[in-house]
Amino acid sequence: MGDLVLQQLANGLSVGMTYALIALGLTMVFGVLHIVNFAHGEFYMLGGLVTALLTSRAGVPYLACLPAAAILVAAAGWATDRLAVRPVIGRPDGATIVLVATFAAGLIINETVLATLGPAPIRVDGIAGVVKLGPVSLTWQRIFAIVFGILLIAIFQIILRRTEFGRQLRAVAQSDYASRVIGLDVERIKSLTFILAACVAALAGALIAPILSFNAGMGYHTAIHGFVVVVIGTMGSIPGAVICGLGLGLLESVASIFIGQEIASACIYALLIVTLLFRPNGVFSRSA
Amino acid sequence: MLKCIDLSVSYGPVPALARLNLSVAAGEVVALVGANGAGKSSCLKAMMGLVPGKGGLELDGKDISAATTRSRVEAGLALSPEGRHVFPEMSVMENLELGCIPRARARYHDLVEEMLTLFPRLRERQKQAAGSLSGGEQQMLAIGRALMSEPKVILLDEPTLGLAPIIVDQIADLINDLRERGIAVLLAEQNAEMALGVADTACVLETGMLVKTGAAREIAQDSSVRSAYLGAPSEEESA
Numbered sequence: 325m326g327d328l329v330l331q332q333l334a335n336g337l338s339v340g341m342t343y344a345l346i347a348l349g350l351t352m353v354f355g356v357l358h359i360v361n362f363a364h365g366e367f368y369m370l371g372g373l374v375t376a377l378l379t380s381r382a383g384v385p386y387l388a389c390l391p392a393a394a395i396l397v398a399a400a401g402w403a404t405d406r407l408a409v410r411p412v413i414g415r416p417d418g419a420t421i422v423l424v425a426t427f428a429a430g431l432i433i434n435e436t437v438l439a440t441l442g443p444a445p446i447r448v449d450g451i452a453g454v455v456k457l458g459p460v461s462l463t464w465q466r467i468f469a470i471v472f473g474i475l476l477i478a479i480f481q482i483i484l485r486r487t488e489f490g491r492q493l494r495a496v497a498q499s500d501y502a503s504r505v506i507g508l509d510v511e512r513i514k515s516l517t518f519i520l521a522a523c524v525a526a527l528a529g530a531l532i533a534p535i536l537s538f539n540a541g542m543g544y545h546t547a548i549h550g551f552v553v554v555v556i557g558t559m560g561s562i563p564g565a566v567i568c569g570l571g572l573g574l575l576e577s578v579a580s581i582f583i584g585q586e587i588a589s590a591c592i593y594a595l596l597i598v599t600l601l602f603r604p605n606g607v608f609s610r611s612a
Numbered sequence: 613m614l615k616c617i618d619l620s621v622s623y624g625p626v627p628a629l630a631r632l633n634l635s636v637a638a639g640e641v642v643a644l645v646g647a648n649g650a651g652k653s654s655c656l657k658a659m660m661g662l663v664p665g666k667g668g669l670e671l672d673g674k675d676i677s678a679a680t681t682r683s684r685v686e687a688g689l690a691l692s693p694e695g696r697h698v699f700p701e702m703s704v705m706e707n708l709e710l711g712c713i714p715r716a717r718a719r720y721h722d723l724v725e726e727m728l729t730l731f732p733r734l735r736e737r738q739k740q741a742a743g744s745l746s747g748g749e750q751q752m753l754a755i756g757r758a759l760m761s762e763p764k765v766i767l768l769d770e771p772t773l774g775l776a777p778i779i780v781d782q783i784a785d786l787i788n789d790l791r792e793r794g795i796a797v798l799l800a801e802q803n804a805e806m807a808l809g810v811a812d813t814a815c816v817l818e819t820g821m822l823v824k825t826g827a828a829r830e831i832a833q834d835s836s837v838r839s840a841y842l843g844a845p846s847e848e849e850s851a
């Protein structure tokens with residue numbers, strides 16, 4: 325039993341990493357653009373799709389698929405921003421209309437993939453091999469997903485804290501108006517943030533595809549988990565997104581030993597409601 | 613240096629600013645005085661391109677009326693906005709850094725040093741979050757952030773609002789200092805006493821219209837201005 329829990333913890337870490345990466349993008353888009361991006365999960369799915377198609381149909385080595393997924397999905401992010409976000413965001417009810425517009429964009433992406441490839445999962449060959457650590461055996465792919473995820477989060481922190489773009493991004497997150505006053509190109513910074521978030525989601529999709537297989541519905545499921553993570557971890561908080569993402573992956577994975585996957589998911593939504601009742605701004609907010 | 617020609621702003625049917633003509637020369641301080649809602653902030657925002665305005669705007673003889681805020685800042689215009697609007701969760705240093713635009717980048721270290729000398733209170737609080745500064749310190753940071761772009765013209769919107777008299781005096785000293793450096797200053801103030809005391813030229817706005825303009829010292833003596841904004845009759849009348 326103890327071994328099983330350990331094994332599930334190890335598995336949960338890699339899945340949790342994808343939740344963390346998804347939530348990171350969502351929370352950043354929320355913090356900087358002040359919108360909720362309902363198409364976000366489809367960027368994750370597209371990342372998985374690029375990896376699945378390139379490895380299975382074109383024989384491209386897995387590691388070469390990661391930059392390809394990031395670049396192609398950046399283009400999808402750019403188009404979504406141009407067509408579904410920018411034109412509506414400035415309107416009086418912009419933040420609400422954007423919900424519907426990004427939801428529509430997500431559906432279009434999803435239905436297009438579903439119509440072309442069908443719902444059947446596609447197996448993706450990632451990094452082969454298994455490592456045994458005492459009672460726990462982990463595939464190299466899972467280890468890679470965890471390490472690469474940590475690396476991405478670290479790079480992200482460096483961009484945010486150490487680069488001029490990062491400083492400008494934080495400026496826009498704190499005050500749109502003040503950023504305009506000092507002459508920052510606020511629209512450009514917002515678009516870049518949106519695209520960067522799409523890239524991170526795509527990489528998360530590319531990391532998980534060899535573990536869980538690709539299917540067109542993967543974005544939907546994970547995005548909902550991403551939203552839960554972002555709300556529990558406080559909208560706009562990056563540490564909140566990362567810690568709650570990992571926590572959720574671990575919790576879900578261990579709980580599924582005892583109560584099954586579906587009920588474990590239901591418990592997580594219950595946790596969301598409890599959080600909203602007692603800490604409406606999330607666990608990582610400065611004021612409750 | 614800065615010249616606006618028939619500058620108008622309206623947010624709907626009612627104009628907030630109607631066909632304003634004014635100019636500020638290098639080393640000149642122009643005060644824009646008027647009651648709440650007179651259109652002072654609208655004027656400064658339109659000059660920065662933060663709200664849409666109609667009419668001409670020239671900086672150094674170049675037309676900038678169609679330019680983005682970004683290129684106006686690059687061209688040498690800077691604003692310290694009403695309500696300060698510092699970046700609350702960033703340190704004093706980071707706020708100053710953000711004010712330093714590409715054109716001024718090469719002089720970044722000199723500029724920071726200059727600001728910290730100009731505002732010694734900020735030097736002591738370099739690492740402190742701007743949101744936790746006192747109102748006066750935030751005001752100084754907002755002005756410092758604007759000066760980090762090495763502007764030719766600085767627009768100050770209500771820099772003394774809610775500040776203690778001693779800080780108001782410091783800000784007046786600072787404005788005199790800016791004048792000596794040859795910067796053009798446009799000062800929007802409800803504190804007419806301070807504004808007319810420090811300015812060379814004054815413009816009085818009423819519901820978006822320029823009703824009086826002239827040497828600040830003369831405007832300060834004008835009986836209608838005195839009763840409306842200075843809370844006292846003119847010296848001639850009381851004499």
Ligand SMILES: Nc1ncnc2c1ncn2[C@@H]1O[C@H](COP(=O)(O)OP(=O)(O)OP(=O)(O)O)[C@@H](O)[C@H]1O
Binds near residue numbers: 654
């Ligand atoms: N964003 C806006 N939308 C609609 N009306 C506005 C807007 N901003 C200002 N106004 C209106 O324009 C007029 C001028 O406002 P403005 O802020 O320029 O005045 P002000 O002289 O700066 O006043 P104060 O001394 O109170 O700062 C006011 O009647 C105000 O209600």
Ligand SMILES: [Mg+2]
Binds near residue numbers: 653769770
């Ligand atoms: Mg005002």
